[in-house]
Amino acid sequence: MNKPIVWVAGVLLLLFTFSILIYPTPYRYLNYEQNGQTYPIKVNVITGNTQHYVPSYGWVDDNSE
Numbered sequence: 001m002n003k004p005i006v007w008v009a010g011v012l013l014l015l016f017t018f019s020i021l022i023y024p025t026p027y028r029y030l031n032y033e034q035n036g037q038t039y040p041i042k043v044n045v046i047t048g049n050t051q052h053y054v055p056s057y058g059w060v061d062d063n064s065e
Helices: 002-023
Strands: 028-033 037-043 050-054 056-059
Touching: none
Parallel strands: none
Antiparallel strands: 028 037, 037 050, 050 056
């Protein structure tokens, strides 16, 4: 096989892999404001799972079901 064809195919494969696995993050990051304070939250757009950020623990699941 010709080297330029292999190189172009490799670049296209890397771009495709990046676009599928890395670029579209499954999380949507939002800010929630309550009593004048803003809290960061993230929502998994696939499962709907919501987490809020606690500085001493990190991302914690929202158990308000």
